[in-house]
Amino acid sequence: MGSESPSPPNLLEEGGELDEEELSPVEDPEGGRTQSSRSSLMTRRGITLRVLLKDGLIEPGDGVLSIHYLGKKFIGDLLADGKIRWVETGQLFNSPSAWATYCKKLVNPAKKSGCGWASVKYRGQKLVQYKTTWLHKYQPAAEMTLASEGEDEDLGEEDEEEGKMMPAEEKNRKGMNKNGLDPTQQEGGQLDRRTDPKECVLLHYSALGSRDAGRDPHTLVELTAFSAMNKFQPFNVAVSSNVLLLVDFHCHLTRSEVVGYLGGRWDTNTQLLTVLRAFPCRTRLADRDAAPAVEEEICQNLLMRGLALVGWYHSHPYGSAHPSLQDIDSQMDYQLKLQGSSNGFQPCLGLVCSPYFHGNPSVESRISPFWVMPPPEQRPNDYGIPMEVEMTYVQDAFLTSDVLHEMKLLLDYYKTAPDLIKFVDVWKAEKTYLDKLKTSLSSHAPKDQAYSQILQHIFNQLLGQDAGSQ
CATH class of the missing domain: 3.40.140.10 (Cytidine Deaminase, domain 2)
Structure with missing residues (x-):
């Protein structure tokens, strides 16, 4: 008789985002080769915090990340290397999904996943919106064909808007x-x-x-x-x-x-x-x-x-x-x-x-x-x-x-x-x-x-x- 415990805060948990070096390029239709820079088509899962930091869409800072879940609020620091430091304990997480899953399991031990990019906010705005901005800026052709992949399918399903707090x-x-x-x-x-x-x-x-x-x-x-x-x-x-x-x-x-x-x-x-x-x-x-x-x-x-x-x-x-x-x-x-x-x-x-x-x-x-x-x-x-x-x-x-x-x-x-x-x-x-x-x-x-x-x-x-x- 027991409940599922939150898993240890590994820097990269199963289901977490890939590191920048592990981006998922789409095959070049002309030459049949893949490319490894922003000139290739990248899946939404391939866009990491490090990519957004490198391209200046977001900046490192203390307390700039937040999660609202079932009436609870978590605050995180965004580090220059793209990792997340939870202010409460100082623990480090390699991706929004890893941090969101861990925090949500603290509130609800039965929680299976974190839906990180839809749950974590950067300065009050969902991180998934920064993904969309990146695609619109650097890969407008991919914005339509790759509109929904992976964890973005249930955007905001469990997210609790800060402005809706009673x-x-x-x-x-x-x-x-x-x-x-x-x-x-x-x-x-x-x-x-x-x-x-x-x-x-x-x-x-x-x-x-x-x-x-x-x-x-x-x-x-x-x-x-x-x-x-x-x-x-x-x-x-x-x-x-x-x-x-x-x-x-x-x-x-x-x-x-x-x-x-x-x-x-x-x-x-x-x-x-x-x-x-x-x-x-x-x-x-x-x-x-x-x-x-x-x-x-x-x-x-x-x-x-x-x-x-x-x-x-x-x-x-x-x-x-x-x-x-x-x-x-x-x-x-x-x-x-x-x-x-x-x-x-x-x-x-x-x-x-x-x-x-x-x-x-x-x-x-x-x-x-x-x-x-x-x-x-x-x-x-x-x-x-x-x-x-x-x-x-x-x-x-x-x-x-x-x-x-x-x-x-x-x-x-x-x-x-x-x-x-x-x-x-x-x-x-x-x-x-x-x-x-x-x-x-x-x-x-x-x-x-x-x-x-x-x-x-x-x-x-x-x-x-x-x-x-x-």
């Missing part, structure tokens, strides 16, 4: 910093929510249609099962019970949304993603200046433990555990960033935790893992499809000191917060918020029952903070 999408498209984390996606480490999630509409994906700038980005979308699309989940997931316990604890502490990151390992042989640690972001909307330092600390913690960034989590305190349209776009960005940092496919897991939604089937929080599938290529302006991810639950033997330390740090951080939950207050049906928290955390309890004594100390601190705030 305003809402442009507003929500975010990047990550050099460490793979995203301090801008959440202002100060928390998702910037203007709307109470409990008031948000829940839609089935089929009801969305194409992107609409007027649609509320906080609209929630039901998760789709892979089986409903006759597909297999492209990777397996195993998650530690301590991870879920810490995530659940963090999400219970405040009425505001919280966010954090997931650390673990990805095994390409078994296609298994193992989530071993949660790293809460101890920041608020007002702490925008503190976000970079917090996330740098998380990066250092990942490095010290030999773990990789494998996902993220956030809460819908009073809303259901379904991703919003904004969450879907953010998840797609995370998936692309994690895959773009290596030569192979690496999944990225998203978790949505709903601690206080009254529609949850039980007292325990609802934690929904999800992954986003790119929209169909023939509908590039549609939203990504939020897919329900099945996880294997691994029960830890005991509560680790790392988890306990993170819980204490969270308590210290939120103890004076105005949005701290008052745990002595009634949550529902005579249950206090503390009763609710205890019951929910017990569903992630380690095998060693001694953890309850440790947690009781933390619960006492929560009650003490409540008493101090009254």
